[in-house]
Amino acid sequence: MKRKTNTISTLILGAAVVLGLASCGGNTEKNETTADEKALSGDIKIDGSSTVYPITEAVAEEFRAEQPGVNVTVGVSGTGGGFKKFSRGETAISDASRPIKDKEKAACEENGISFVELEVAYDGLAVLVNKENTWVDHLTVEELKKIWEPAAQGVIMKWNQIRKEWPNEEIHLFGPGVASGTYDYFTDVINGEEGASRGDYTASEDDNVLVQGVSTDKLGLAFFGLAYYEENKDKLKLVGVDSGTGVVLPSQETVANGSYKPLSRPIFIYVNNKAAEKEEVVSFVNFYLEIVPSISKEVGYVPIPNDILAKQVEKFKNFVAKK
């Protein structure tokens, strides 16, 4: 009998310890609110693209210092997954690395949700090869299409099929997985149809895997976000893209001024109309637009020019005023 009592008391003790541990930190980080601003409270649920995530996370972090009473949570379900939740009204704001699709729009309408689309930053898609690749100096959009279009599957397997003077060796392709907005965007502008590409390439949702792949494979070719190139400059060779007006290398400048075509894109947040009735959401979005230029730079994206930013602020103001 004694043994049994011991078992039970040990279990209860264990449970108590775990619970105590869990509850001990509920109210640690409470910063003081700035005196001139009204202290807000509430929850703001954000989900969506993993590309936009670093920016939104950073904004949420800064916002917390201003308004510690507002709990902002950010998920990374991907652009498509984020819109699914957004169209059910489960999230207030959706991160997106591409504009909303008609199908997703329809789903929002069905549930009586209207929204506003706000550009928050630019992202360049970089095309990269291995450091030891001596032959590739640039690629034209047509050549990229030749490599990545659906018809290339099982056909374009060697470098000299792209340009005759290039070596008669296999080409190894690396790219983002089909669930990412990055993939959607690339296939849209290069292959002319969203989601259409060859399937026989190494795909990963984790861009670091792509970096690893192309930096260790002399015959590799990859595309992914510019931020990942900038962090791995010593391991990779950047390839300029020619869209008919000369070769342009992606950089903060060429992405911001639009000369790096067609592989630079805006990234967005979408705000739900019902959420925009809440003071804390309005305050958060205004704060977002205010600090996003400096934040984008910090986390490796390209800030949007001031005039376009001003338009977004105006757009959001009108959206809120419409109520």
Next chain:
Amino acid sequence: MKNMTNAQKNKLIDNAFKVFGIACTFFGLIILAILIFNIVEVGLSRIDWDFIKDLPSRRAQKAGIYTALMGTVWILFLTAIIAFPIGVGAGIYLEEYGKKTKWASLLEINIANLAGVPSIIYGLLGLEIFVRIFGLGGSLLAGSLTLSLLILPIIIVSTREALKAVPSSIKDASVALGASKWQTIWNQTLPASIGGVLTGVILAISRAIGETAPLIVVGALAYVPFAPSSPMDEFTVMPIQIFNWVSRPQHEFAVNAAAAIIILLLFTFMMNGVAVYYRNKWQKKIKW
């Protein structure tokens, strides 16, 4: 080879197999050692008290695992209190009460099969049932219920194994002395097998805390700047935080990920240690 006797040949085969066995053993161990060494080398210096108590941040140096750690602790606790009674109860029923019918053996095969279902499938099930139909949202409770489903088969199977190991002479003696079936189970069978049962439960829960996929499907988040305070709160867990850091472009985040992995490993080792401790403790105690 030709002028060897049979005995010599057999000895050679014997030795060859021994070498092969040793190689197999060390293969796993060495890979594990390399992995751990690698992680510790990168991450150990990053671990300090701030790392444990800080909130997530875009600055790798400032970022901590506090909310993820708390999420993991909550998930662990809730999963344990949900899965323990249900799993052990089901195990006792199947082993002690259930009749050996065709229906029972079908049930048995299904439970064994469930243990092999990929975890993401449980995530989808959890999303539909707990998140949508029960309306629990992406809460700790929904996550814990999903993980409970995931580990139930493991707990049931290990409970049954532990109960089976109790000699039938003990049960027969108890019944012969006039104890009812329930009295026999509660006073004899369960105390004798509790070490094995608990080991199974703890190992199952250690598996649950490493799971990411089902929790992401259920709606665990990546950035949660507050520790959960009730089972209905939204949450993040350590594996999600680690995954998130690993996929960042900046290398400093990889260091954070390594540090978080060390802590998660410590957590798992600790739980396995507790399991081993209880097993030994209870095994020693049993004297009939």
